Amino acid sequence: MHPGYQLACAMWAMAVLSLALVALRLYTRVRIVKFIGAEDYMYACTGIFFLLFASFIQVSVHYGLGQNFWQLKIDDTADAIFWTYVANSFAITGNAMAKLSMGLFLLRVVQVRWHKIALWTAVIITTATSIALTIMLWNQTTPRKASWDPLRTPGTWNIRIQPLSVGLGVWSSACDFFFAIFPWLFIQSLPMSQREKVMLAGGMSLGVIAGACGITRTVVLSRLDVFNYTLNFVPYFAWAGAEIAVAMVCVGIPTLRPLYLKTREFANAYSNQTRSNASHLPRYTTYKRQSARPPRPLRDSGFSHARTDSNISRPPVAHPKARDDSLDEILSEYHNQHAGVIWVKNEVRIQEDVAEWPLRN
Structure with a gap:
């Protein structure tokens, strides 16, 4: 050339x-x-x-x-x-x-x-x-x-x-x-x-x-x-x-x-949205065997505990304030405040139990 x-x-x-x-x-x-x-x-x-x-x-x-x-x-x-x-x-x-x-x-x-x-x-x-x-x-x-x-x-x-x-x-x-x-x-x-x-x-x-x-x-x-x-x-x-x-x-x-x-x-x-979508976890409901004594109420949990015939705690029907936090923030906050306890959000029935493994992203 x-x-x-x-x-x-x-x-x-x-x-x-x-x-x-x-x-x-x-x-x-x-x-x-x-x-x-x-x-x-x-x-x-x-x-x-x-x-x-x-x-x-x-x-x-x-x-x-x-x-x-x-x-x-x-x-x-x-x-x-x-x-x-x-x-x-x-x-x-x-x-x-x-x-x-x-x-x-x-x-x-x-x-x-x-x-x-x-x-x-x-x-x-x-x-x-x-x-x-x-x-x-x-x-x-x-x-x-x-x-x-x-x-x-x-x-x-x-x-x-x-x-x-x-x-x-x-x-x-x-x-x-x-x-x-x-x-x-x-x-x-x-x-x-x-x-x-x-x-x-x-x-x-x-x-x-x-x-x-x-x-x-x-x-x-x-x-x-x-x-x-x-x-x-x-x-x-x-x-x-x-x-x-x-x-x-x-x-x-x-x-x-x-x-x-x-x-x-x-x-x-876009990255945050993709990460948020990928971090959605399946909803878990934990059960434990019936005990003779009623379940202990949690301090500062923010939920009202109502006894039912099935001995299962139920959250209030109406929440005082809806949260828009991401899943990462919610899990982090509740992990710090209620260590060892798993609360399942948006479930009709919810039961407390001592977690045997950490639920993290």
Whole structure:
């Protein structure tokens, strides 16, 4: 399998992961939190842009991305480079939108003024540089077609896009590290347990992985030989896609906390119900031989003993208060209060006796 096919498979796998996170986040916000903010729309758009990025990478691979530039047909080289431009446009924009989603999410949480100023500064600079780089990508030469079809279209190069891309990569990585470290500044003020604070901040801090991917992408880009574009640019697109996918994971995981809590609550309720159903014991009525003397009344038993002809104690017809306790609690309570005695609940006839074996779950 040549590098182009490997790149396409990796991008599609990341696209599926990203869209799954988008679906889970939207479900959480719509059905559980019942609130959708600007950061959620931005996150959904990032997933769509990543899907388009993977699709156009697939088209470019079809025309020759991943193969030697000088062994392809001229038409194929032009088409392969053109569709990488389209894919790279969505990669640049999608990367910025992932950071915007994180920035808007943090802006909804923070309260300190300088925190908001720092976040807005990062958001505005990221947006401006991404838009500027996308515009310059399509205006490197005059005419424009000369940048993706250099063998048949003579032209003049106006912009050296590679150094600008390296600069944007450095800033992008710095933003990833900033968004990863920033939550630790205010997480202590949130009304939740220390364990949940560490989990939430730790999930946001996964952005350092996205920053590492951004650094790798920047280093790879700075060392590329553009004269064999279709072959040498495969690692760049791989790391560009990885940076976006990791950023989406880092942004998406903290917002899924309500879904996790609801799932855990449902699982606990189901587990308790299953355990309660499994712990229902058969009803036993214990008898003993008739004795000459009447049975001794129990102290603080809570039941009224009425003598009958059969010498069997009978509980009152109407109980003063119905209990909703679980079977485990009832058995534990009565075991502590009346050790050695078994009372059978909800039976018409009930008899006391010294238990020869403990009735436990």
